[in-house]
Amino acid sequence: MMTELARKIAELMPRAKDDLAELVSVPSVADPRQYPPEECRRAAQWVADAFAEVGLRDVHLAETPDGSHAVLGHRPPPPGAPTVLLYCHYDVQPPLDDDAWTTPPFTLTERDGRWYGRGAADCKGNIVMHLTALRALGDDIPVGIKFVAEGSQEQGTGGLEEYVTQHSEQFHANALLVCDTGNAEVGTGTATVSLRGLTNVVVTVDTLRGEVHSGMFGGPAPDALAALIQLLGTLRDPESGATRIAGLDCEGVWDGVGYDEEQFRADAGVLDGVRLTGTGTVADRLWARPAVTVLGIDCPPVVGSAAAVPATARARVGLRVPPGMDVGAAREALARQLTGAAPWGARVTVETESSGAPFRAATHGPAYTALGTAMREVYGKPLAFLGQGGSIPLCNVLAAAYPRAEIILMGVEEPRCLIHAPNESVDPREIEHMAHVEALFLQEFARLAHR
Known part of the structure; x- marks a missing residue:
């Protein structure tokens, strides 16, 4: 009643x-x-x-x-x-x-x-x-x-x-x-x-004083966008896709209510045949471990792009941080990995946008x-x-x-x-x-x- x-x-x-x-x-x-x-x-x-x-x-x-x-x-x-x-x-x-x-x-x-x-x-x-x-x-x-x-x-x-x-x-x-x-x-x-806590950073990669023609200079001229893609790739395990940042515990375990994997796939709209990233239970990955996401990239768009070697590229990277992990230490570990992974001597700068514990x-x-x-x-x-x-x-x-x-x-x-x-x-x-x-x-x- x-x-x-x-x-x-x-x-x-x-x-x-x-x-x-x-x-x-x-x-x-x-x-x-x-x-x-x-x-x-x-x-x-x-x-x-x-x-x-x-x-x-x-x-x-x-x-x-x-x-x-x-x-x-x-x-x-x-x-x-x-x-x-x-x-x-x-x-x-x-x-x-x-x-x-x-x-x-x-x-x-x-x-x-x-x-x-x-x-x-x-x-x-x-x-x-x-x-x-x-x-x-x-x-x-x-x-x-x-x-x-x-x-x-x-x-x-x-x-x-x-x-x-x-x-x-x-x-x-x-x-x-x-x-x-x-x-x-x-x-x-x-x-x-x-x-989870959060820290967002913007990483910028510079390799040339300006864009140059890919026909005349492509090959030896270092491609800033390719360099950015390569260093962003170091933030995840190449097989499982799990977040991997040196100095952070990426193997935490969730001790509360779980999250059914099939339900998660439906809730998140994961396409058929696409595997979930990471290891452990869905709840472990969501609530007990750090998780990195590339939130956006500034680079030449496909439509209107020229036959040129990119001189600069940047990305906005978000890192979710579980309880028990210091967000400041996590931000520093993320910045160290991004700057340390720069290929070909590319110049990399990391700017902090915001953080929350x-x-x-x-x-x-x-x-x-x-x-x-x-x-x-x-x-x-x-x-x-x-x-x-x-x-x-x-x-x-x-x-x-x-x-x-x-x-x-x-x-x-x-x-x-x-x-x-x-x-x-x-x-x-x-x-x-x-x-x-x-x-x-x-x-x-x-x-x-x-x-």
Whole structure:
């Protein structure tokens, strides 16, 4: 039988869809080279207005050190009640290849029971989840609320992390719900307890003062692009494709919930006949070992390229770092390997773009007990724990600032969402069910605090 709270949330789902459609229509990519910064400001104001409407006080936009705007608000706790911080972010990844989208990326479109659009899951779906939970509770919110919506999470420029460090009193809470992850699969309530860290570098290879004709000079003239390809190839085992960087432990083992290989192939869209890279279990490779990715290459494009020997080439390389590994040491090992592998005396420079440390949550406090109760009631099965290959540097900043607070990572972003890829989508059932989980969690956490 449906409870009164579940009924309220179900009745709120048409409004949730309308809200998400409005949010997705705003191309809030926090990169002024690609989209006007006014779009992020417009999304921030939408979020501020919406959360003021559900009863948060002093909702405002706060400029952070990287120039982005965080949306902040709060609601005082009832006497003796704990406070919960609700986190999300309103900025999104760029759509990448517009032609790869079946429907326009900034138009929420329903298809086969899912809602498609950039940010539909990551992370505007989580914004709508928060709103739906708070609307369902109405004036009967049994805990204090602190709210923050970040404006540059996808860019990794660290604006909110620095702001939290400078204004830690504004974010103090007993439990922190970082809603930028999701369930292991639709219908399995999950908390993410492990996050890989991240460091991105740009490697540049120079071999000539300028391009020269390949007919006249090709052969002896060192090809910068070929040199770049060769040194990038040293970052992986030539047979298995596993990440291999001298000085890093690339054989870690994951001790939590696994990830079925066939399910992973389906979730990742791996083509038939193409082998997965690396060794060990999928979970080992995703959550317990470093993983290198060549994110982009600057070189002459195929269309319009000339018969010339490239003089310079560069690549953006990302390295995911598991908990227990120092991200600074990993970055240095990556840089050493790239510079040391340069063939033919090519000149190689490595520039660090951004870094974020890995994170591991403690799961034995009252907030996790309350979450387990809520997840079991909504999904009918025990709360599952898993790792996440992505990085949320803010978690480490929050853990350092509030060592006694419990940090919970959850949300609507299950694997079929294809976050960061073309045709990102969200299952509306996950918005409904996770909003129900959040509302129940707030009630149960308040009850445990009064015991």
